Amino acid sequence: MKSLKEIRQLVDNNSYQVFLFTCPANVPGFRHPWFVLNNKGKLTRWEVLFEKNSGQIGYKHLHNNLFDPFTGISRFPYSKKLLRKARLEGYTTSGPAKKAIAFIEKSPDKYPFRDYYRLFGPNSNTYAQWVLDNNPEFEVKLPDNSLGKDYPINT
Numbered sequence: 184m185k186s187l188k189e190i191r192q193l194v195d196n197n198s199y200q201v202f203l204f205t206c207p208a209n210v211p212g213f214r215h216p217w218f219v220l221n222n223k224g225k226l227t228r229w230e231v232l233f234e235k236n237s238g239q240i241g242y243k244h245l246h247n248n249l250f251d252p253f254t255g256i257s258r259f260p261y262s263k264k265l266l267r268k269a270r271l272e273g274y275t276t277s278g279p280a281k282k283a284i285a286f287i288e289k290s291p292d293k294y295p296f297r298d299y300y301r302l303f304g305p306n307s308n309t310y311a312q313w314v315l316d317n318n319p320e321f322e323v324k325l326p327d328n329s330l331g332k333d334y335p336i337n338t
Contacts, residue, residue: 185271190253193271196224199280201287203311203323206255206267210302213330216272216311219252220284228252229287231310233300242291244300245310273323283318290314295336304334312336 185193194200200221205214217230228251231244250256255267275283291297294313296305308331315321316336325332 187253187269190269190271193274194221194226195276196221198276199223199278199284200274200276201280201283201321202274203272203315203321203325204253204255204269205272205326205329206269208307208330209256210330213328214326215256215267215307216325216329217250217307218283218287218311218314220287221280222284226252227288229290231294231297231300231305231307232256233306235300243297245291245294245297247291272326273321275321275323279318279320283314283321286317287314302330304331305336306331306334308332309334309336 198221202219203216204219205216208215217228220227220229228248230246232246235243253269255269257266294310296309299305308325308329311325312332313336315323
């Protein structure tokens with residue numbers, strides 16, 4: 184597992200990159216995912232959380248920049264303290280990253296479940312899997328213990 188310092192060193196301010204991270208979820212034994220987009224030095228974080236409209240930019244359950252790009256979610260709901268450790272699952276660069284960035288940035292208008300959140304789906308893993316399914320060039324998979332990744336999406 185890469186350290187936070189090693190992860191930050193992967194960021195190339197002259198490139199397009201999309202990183203997929205996970206951390207332990209608030210449900211023991213499961214993972215919570217999020218994407219970090221690097222648009223030539225501009226970093227943004229995108230994820231779905233059970234909290235609605237939290238932080239500065241929220242689209243119902245879909246959030247942008249609620250937490251630092253490289254740290255996990257809080258161990259306690261509605262808190263930004265005691266953050267979990269992030270694990271880098273994979274990343275992509277160049278053309279596939281540029282395409283994925285455009286897709287994720289449009290997700291507030293396109294993600295069909297931004298108004299809903301359920302433990303077994305749709306949830307944060309449903310969103311991450313939807314992004315990955317629509318960007319197969321990314322070639323990254325969610326861990327097997329990503330509850331909700333198999334929730335059906337008909338889009």
